[in-house]
Structure formats: C-alpha cells, structure tokens
Amino acid sequence: MRLAAALAVCLLPLLAGGARAQSASKPPVTVTVYRCTDAAGKVSLQDAPCAKGQAQQAREMLRPVDAPALPAMPSKPSSAAPVPASPSESRTVYLAPPRPMYECVTPEGKRYTSDDGRGNPRWVPLWTLGYPAVRPRSMLGDNIGQPDKVMHPPRRDINWPVATGGGTWIRDDCTMLPPREACARLRDRRSELRTRFFNAQEKERDALRAEERDINERLDNDCGGR
Incomplete structure (x- = not known):
C-alpha cells in the first residue's frame, strides 16, 4: 500500500x-x-x-485526466453600466385664473383702477345730479312762511325726474383693461410703492410691504413672472 x-x-x-493532452471527454x-x-x-x-x-x-x-474546463466567466465591463435615472417627480401646479383689472372714470374725469369694476357705487341726493327740486305739499299749503321761495312744478304732466328729497345710486364708468395693460399697471404701481417707501413712516411701510407682496403674487400668477 x-x-x-x-x-x-x-x-x-x-x-x-501527457495528462494535459487527454480530453476530458475520453475514458481514462x-x-x-x-x-x-x-x-x-x-x-x-x-x-x-x-x-x-x-x-x-x-x-x-x-493515467490521470484533467478535470473538465470551467465555463468562461464573462469579462467585466471597462466601466460600470450606467444606472438608469430615476423618473423625475411630477409636480402639478395649479394657477388661479388671472384677476381682471378695470379702469374707471369719475364724473369729474378722474381716472383710477379697480379690481371689481363696480365703479364705486354710492347713494347721492337727486338734486346733486341737477334734477329740479320740488317740495311736497303739506296739509297747510306750499312752504308755509316762505311763499316767495316755493318752487312749483310746471302745470303739466311731469315725465322727467324731479327731486323731492329722494336719492339714487350712481356708479363710475369702468372698462376692463387688456391683460398686457393690466400687468404694466401693476408694475407701475409697484415702482410707485418702492419710491414712497423711503420717505414713509414705519406704520405706512408695513402697509406698503403688504401691498407690494400682493402685487408680486399677482404678477407671478397673472403675468408669468415679475
């Protein structure tokens, strides 16, 4: 042994x-x-x-026989395979519809901008609008004690407004501005606020800051940036 x-x-x-020459598939x-x-x-x-x-x-x-050859290992790539990029996160941004801006004109011809276009509704007496004033008759007659200052209506059917102590609602004329013009007005207003800021008191500066923040938010939403 x-x-x-x-x-x-x-x-x-x-x-x-001699052993290396033998094939693994041949018998010993x-x-x-x-x-x-x-x-x-x-x-x-x-x-x-x-x-x-x-x-x-x-x-x-x-005679010894070589062991069967191992399968060839795949060669390693020269560089690491690119890692697929993770899909980017989808973000949904909701924008509010643009707010309209109106230009209004007072009876005196003064122009101003408004967000609602209501035209500053206000109640005024009829006589302020130029309607003739007629004092109502009383049980004792017309304007007792001052007959020389009585305003009598004409002796015919009245088909036009007569002021008898009443009033009415009036509004200024308003027209909606185009979006481009509205954005320009907002930027002009912001420049005006910044000019006033340097000479304003601290309390007024707080109000100016708040108004400018509102303008900036509106420019971002309605005008595509500042």
Whole structure:
C-alpha cells in the first residue's frame, strides 16, 4: 500500500504533460510505471524500461485526466453600466385664473383702477345730479312762511325726474383693461410703492410691504413672472 501511494505521488510530475493532452471527454487509460534500482541501491521511477544492469519492477496505473474546463466567466465591463435615472417627480401646479383689472372714470374725469369694476357705487341726493327740486305739499299749503321761495312744478304732466328729497345710486364708468395693460399697471404701481417707501413712516411701510407682496403674487400668477 505504501509503495502504491509513493508511486502515485512520484508519477504525477512525469505524466503531467501527457495528462494535459487527454480530453476530458475520453475514458481514462492505463500506463506502465517502472521502478528501477541501480547497483548502488538508488531507486528511480520512470515511464520507460530500466537500463541494463538495473533491477526493474513494473506496475500498471491509470493515467490521470484533467478535470473538465470551467465555463468562461464573462469579462467585466471597462466601466460600470450606467444606472438608469430615476423618473423625475411630477409636480402639478395649479394657477388661479388671472384677476381682471378695470379702469374707471369719475364724473369729474378722474381716472383710477379697480379690481371689481363696480365703479364705486354710492347713494347721492337727486338734486346733486341737477334734477329740479320740488317740495311736497303739506296739509297747510306750499312752504308755509316762505311763499316767495316755493318752487312749483310746471302745470303739466311731469315725465322727467324731479327731486323731492329722494336719492339714487350712481356708479363710475369702468372698462376692463387688456391683460398686457393690466400687468404694466401693476408694475407701475409697484415702482410707485418702492419710491414712497423711503420717505414713509414705519406704520405706512408695513402697509406698503403688504401691498407690494400682493402685487408680486399677482404678477407671478397673472403675468408669468415679475
């Protein structure tokens, strides 16, 4: 048993070249190993018969076979594969519809801007509008005590307004401005506020800041930026 083990260990370097030539798919074959002992007692193993004058022992052994080749590993890419970019977050921005702006004109011809177009509704007596004033009759007659200042209506059917102490609602004439003009008016107003800010008192500055914030928000929403 010891001799067989020693022969197997010593034979491996000798048979390495032949073993590599064997295909993994072929069945194993046997080889003859010669143990030679010369006159001095030196022992050697070889795959050829011993020289003349040497003691020889021969043994049959299986030729070793290479293990099956491992599958080729895929080569690593030179650079890391690009990581797919994560989809960007979708953001939904809701904008309020643009607020209209109106230009209004007072009866005196003064112009101003308004957000509602109501024209500053106000209640005024009829006589302020130029309607004739007629004092109502009383149980004691017309304007007792001051007959010379009585204003009598004409002796015919009255089909036009007569002021008898009443009044009416009036409004200024208003016209909606185009969006481009409204944005220009907002920027002009903001410039005016900034000019007034330097000479304003602290309480007035708070009001100017609040109005400018409102204008900036409106410019961002209605005019696409400041």
